[in-house]
Amino acid sequence: MSVDAKGRGNVTLKDVAARVGVTQAAVSMALAGNPRISEKTRRAVQRAAAELGYVPSSAGRALRRQSAGAIALIVPNTSHHVFGHAYFMHVLTGVSSSSNAHDAQVIVSTNTDGAEGVNAYERVIRSGSADGVIVTSAAVDDANVEALVASGLPVVLIGNFPYLPEAVSVGTDxxxxxxxxxxxxxxxxxxxxxxxxxxxxxxxxxxxxxxxxxxxxxxxxxxxxxxxxxxxxxxxxxxxxxxxxxxxxxxxxxxxxxxxxxxxxxxxxxxxxxxxxxxxxxxxxxxxxxxxxxxxxxxxxxxxxAERMALAASDTLFAILAGERTGPAHVELPVExxxxxxxxxxxxxxxx
Amino acid sequence: MSVDAKGRGNVTLKDVAARVGVTQAAVSMALAGNPRISEKTRRAVQRAAAELGYVPSSAGRALRRQSAGAIALIVPNTSHHVFGHAYFMHVLTGVSSSSNAHDAQVIVSTNTDGAEGVNAYERVIRSGSADGVIVTSAAVDDANVEALVASGLPVVLIGNFPYLPEAVSVGTDxxxxxxxxxxxxxxxxxxxxxxxxxxxxxxxxxxxxxxxxxxxxxxxxxxxxxxxxxxxxxxxxxxxxxxxxxxxxxxxxxxxxxxxxxxxxxxxxxxxxxxxxxxxxxxxxxxxxxxxxxxxxxxxxxxxxAERMALAASDTLFAILAGERTGPAHVELPVExxxxxxxxxxxxxxxx
DNA sequence: CTGAAAGCGCTTACAG
DNA sequence: CTGAAAGCGCTTACAG
CATH class of the missing domain: 3.40.50.2300 (Response regulator)
Incomplete structure (x- = not known):
């Protein structure tokens, strides 16, 4: 139930349902365009949702769908101040543009770690914060990357990883x-x-x-x-x-x-x-x-x-998430x- | 219940609970360090969690806590290719460092919009994807920013907004x-x-x-x-x-x-x-x-x-989220x- | 003190 | 065809 105008206590399906006089499930289906809901009801639902300013809860949806609708861009902070480097801007631009096209959020994550147990890169996926990750600028001896690739979780690396034959990656020659x-x-x-x-x-x-x-x-x-x-x-x-x-x-x-x-x-x-x-x-x-x-x-x-590599990497990641067959494990883009x-x-x- | 090694079907509290032979609630409390759980049980729980590679579900937690543990950095794409500009790198570095210190994720969002009804900036908060937002490089005639500030949701703006007296912002003179x-x-x-x-x-x-x-x-x-x-x-x-x-x-x-x-x-x-x-x-x-x-x-x-402005803006946002009284609505940092x-x-x- | 239910908001499988 | 329950994973208020 909606509580006040100050955020906390947001408009939920229940509120919309109460307004229209149907069930919460009906509202959900109506908004999803499920044909089982009549045109008339759908209209009423849409109007009520708009009036109340209904926005689906990402947590509710994520929990139910078992998918976050987000991908993570991970930048190992061990590497050479990459985060402040122009390279990163280009990568982010590419990732962001692909993510927008796929209606997904982008989580930017520096590996701050220190966390024992689960590898820092896996954490973001296993927590369900992100459905998959893009890792950029990893060192060759980064065991976290190896473990992540070996785990079979959805990952695309930017760069060349000849020592990780199973990795999906986008690089240049x-x-x-x-x-x-x-x-x-x-x-x-x-x-x-x-x-x-x-x-x-x-x-x-x-x-x-x-x-x-x-x-x-x-x-x-x-x-x-x-x-x-x-x-x-x-x-x-x-x-x-x-x-x-x-x-x-x-x-x-x-x-x-x-x-x-x-x-x-x-x-x-x-x-x-x-x-x-x-x-x-x-x-x-x-x-x-x-x-x-x-x-x-x-x-x-x-x-x-860099931007095109990031774009290709993200597109590939989304293809993997969609369960589509991905092409060759390593893609190489031309330099100029x-x-x-x-x-x-x-x-x-x-x-x- | 954990299903396979390939991601989907992650380790949950229930799995850890089954392993240790206690309830899911006990595991939750044990991991939270709740004193109600005995030292012995806590140890056993921690070990089992580590062995199974348990990572709390961010969706489950967010839904229950009614807080995402994330903030969003919003960059209006209407503005002048800011996203690809060095300015943005500095901003992201500042926001990211503050967020790491506050154990929060950073969602980077370009306003792609076209969405009718709810203003694009509010969407990310109302969906619960982020608990608050930082908005940078907004145009003076951006009605979305005004609406966002007026809504009272947790927002901190980077820049000067003399026409928005209620806004919390960080800028320079x-x-x-x-x-x-x-x-x-x-x-x-x-x-x-x-x-x-x-x-x-x-x-x-x-x-x-x-x-x-x-x-x-x-x-x-x-x-x-x-x-x-x-x-x-x-x-x-x-x-x-x-x-x-x-x-x-x-x-x-x-x-x-x-x-x-x-x-x-x-x-x-x-x-x-x-x-x-x-x-x-x-x-x-x-x-x-x-x-x-x-x-x-x-x-x-x-x-x-830029980086210090972003840092200050983020710190301020986290203070607001923590319910702490914030200082003056507009902070000015010195230029050099x-x-x-x-x-x-x-x-x-x-x-x- | 402890066990187990309730409920966050969502979607869909199920019962009627 | 439609109503309403179940359940995603979590935390905490509640009952015992």
Whole structure:
């Protein structure tokens, strides 16, 4: 029964039923468009519901239907401040748009954990808060992800998980992408002494982009001159890696950074060291989530289709929830090479 | 009763009760730490719960408690692609951190609406999906916000809503902030022919920053030479406004943009028009969500404490939900002036 | 002190 | 065809 205007004590089916003079069950069916309810009654019910401002209780409905009508987007907080990163915005945009199309809510969850017993990722599903989850930016040694996938609960991962053959995931071919940008530096810009500043090597992305770099330098017999340093995807670590290479006395003429943030950090440091970026040193990044386009010179990069990956991941999750057969367990989306001036190409508006 | 390992048919209190040989109610109390349950039983219950991987059903609990244990962050999609904007990341970070501290879930909701009858913002509360909502970036003419505030449901708004005296909100003093940067151009850099590229004037932020600009130019008797053009916060509109002023034959020596994105767009255009930014023309922006720091020259700006606003808004919402008396209806957080080179100050790392 | 029912709001299977 | 009960999982007020 409705109590007051101040929220608590909301309008329920019973209230609508009392107003119309039918049973609660009839109201439910009427609102669901069940043909068993007469046109006349349905109209009356709809009018009463509108007048009273009836909104179905999500808890009542969820309990009865055994489904929350929501999915969760989980971001392991162990990973590198992803939550504050532009990547996440794109992911959320994709997930949100798919969820809207499927009339589902989106729960955003950082893994705060500490909870013993049940794995934090499973918790959100087992509690029924969400019917399925999307996990992004997981580390390769994240046992929670493994357990979650093994449990058979509805999960779609964003990224590559070669060590989880049963996982449903959406990623990009990072190895090929990295090989491609590296070869761009070699073949188009004639670079031969290359540095790779990798991402953290406990993330598949870090591993794969490094692998692509190595394949390229080896294929061109430049392995001898190549150096790899591990960063953590932050601007600072890009700067740090460049300084470290400098301090080691290693002279490089091209740098492949595993993301744009590191490329930006590295670029500033290179400049302070007196290097002319795009001229006597070429550099490229990964992501194109924003920063690469705004710097001077602009950063040549491999655009990662984060929003589309998230959209595909969500659509796949909804397909799984609907019991529809899903396609291949791992989907790969194409990346896009964006030439700007940092590598020596002139595609940069600001450079005009 | 638990059915299988594949999710559906989860472990419930009944399962735990059967395992231990007590009633479902006893299990509930045991897990809640109710002293009425003996230490021995409590232990046995906890062990059984852990073994079975019991996780309380959020629907069952929500229905019984009449509270969802979640808050919603609502972003009107009518507003300017906020969802994909860095501002939103900061807001989400703040809301999320507060929610974690309060053991609540965060539902992120774009107002897709079209739903007749109940206002879209109220829906999420009346359905019980969320116990309260945070609304960000609402237009001044958004009747939904007004209705929501008037309804007395638990809401906290981010931003300034002078026309909604009953609203609980967290904002910054945009008028003062804008007056301050404008005066910086006038008094520190001796600028006298000023352009303001405002935000959309159906948003309080647009109105207030414009007002601050006008106060400053009037106070310095520069109103005659001042021009105001309306933008929409996008990079393109910043570029467009600058070009428009140019085409009008208006020669300006200083520009106050209502945000950094417009400042960046404007800066590129000014450069193409042959102006030296930070030298023969000074410009400033608002936000400092990322881009202002990465451009060359760096953009002088007023940093908006988005994350802290969101944190304060969430904390306030949880206080309201807890029935605690809340402080003043409108809280104002300080902005921070960040001097970089675009205004003529030399504070920019890249300019060294 | 403890056992077990009631009831949150919903939908649908069942009885009439 | 329609009325009304059952039951989703939980917590707490109530009866014993």
């Amino acid at each position: 990072d190895v090929a992408a990295s090989r491609l940008v590296t070869e761009h530096l070699i073949t188009v810009h004639g670079r031969s002494r290359l540095l790779h500043v990798s991402g953290p090597l406990d993330h598949q992305t870090g591993i794969d982009r490094r692998e692509g770099f190595l394949q390229a330098v080896r294929a061109h017999a430049l392995g001898e001159n190549a150096l790899v340093l591990e960063g953590d995807m932050s601007e600072e670590s890009g700067a740090e890696a460049v300084r470290q290479a400098h301090d080691m006395g290693v002279e490089v003429d091209g740098v492949v950074f595993a993301n744009d943030d590191m490329a930006f950090g590295g670029m500033q440091t290179l400049r302070r060291l007196g290097r002319r970026v795009g001229d006597d040193i070429a550099l490229v990044g990964f992501d194109d989530f924003g920063i690469a386009r705004t710097t001077t010179p602009g950063i040549t990069t491999m655009r990662v289709p 090479f964006i030439a700007r001036t940092s590598c020596g190409c002139a595609g940069d508006a600001l450079s005009e | 945009d008028v003062a902030a804008s007056r301050l940067v404008t005066e910086h151009l006038i008094t520190v850099h001796g600028r006298s022919r000023l352009l303001h590229v405002s935000g959309p004037l159906d948003h309080q932020t647009g109105i207030d920053r414009r007002e601050g600009f006008l106060q400053a130019v009037r106070a310095h008797a520069l109103g005659e030479n001042a021009l105001v053009l309306e933008g929409d916060m996008s990079e393109e509109s910043g570029a467009e406004a600058v070009r428009q002023a140019h085409d009008m034959g208006v020669e300006v020596d200083g520009v106050v943009f209502a945000n950094d994105d417009m400042a960046f767009g404007g800066m590129q255009t000014l450069r193409r028009l042959g102006r030296r930014v930070g030298d023969d023309i000074a410009l400033v922006g608002f936000d400092d969500f990322g881009i202002a720091r990465t451009t060359t020259p760096g953009i002088t700006t007023m940093r908006v404490p 002036f960040i001097a970089r080179t675009s205004c003529g100050c030399a504070g920019d790392a890249l300019s060294e």
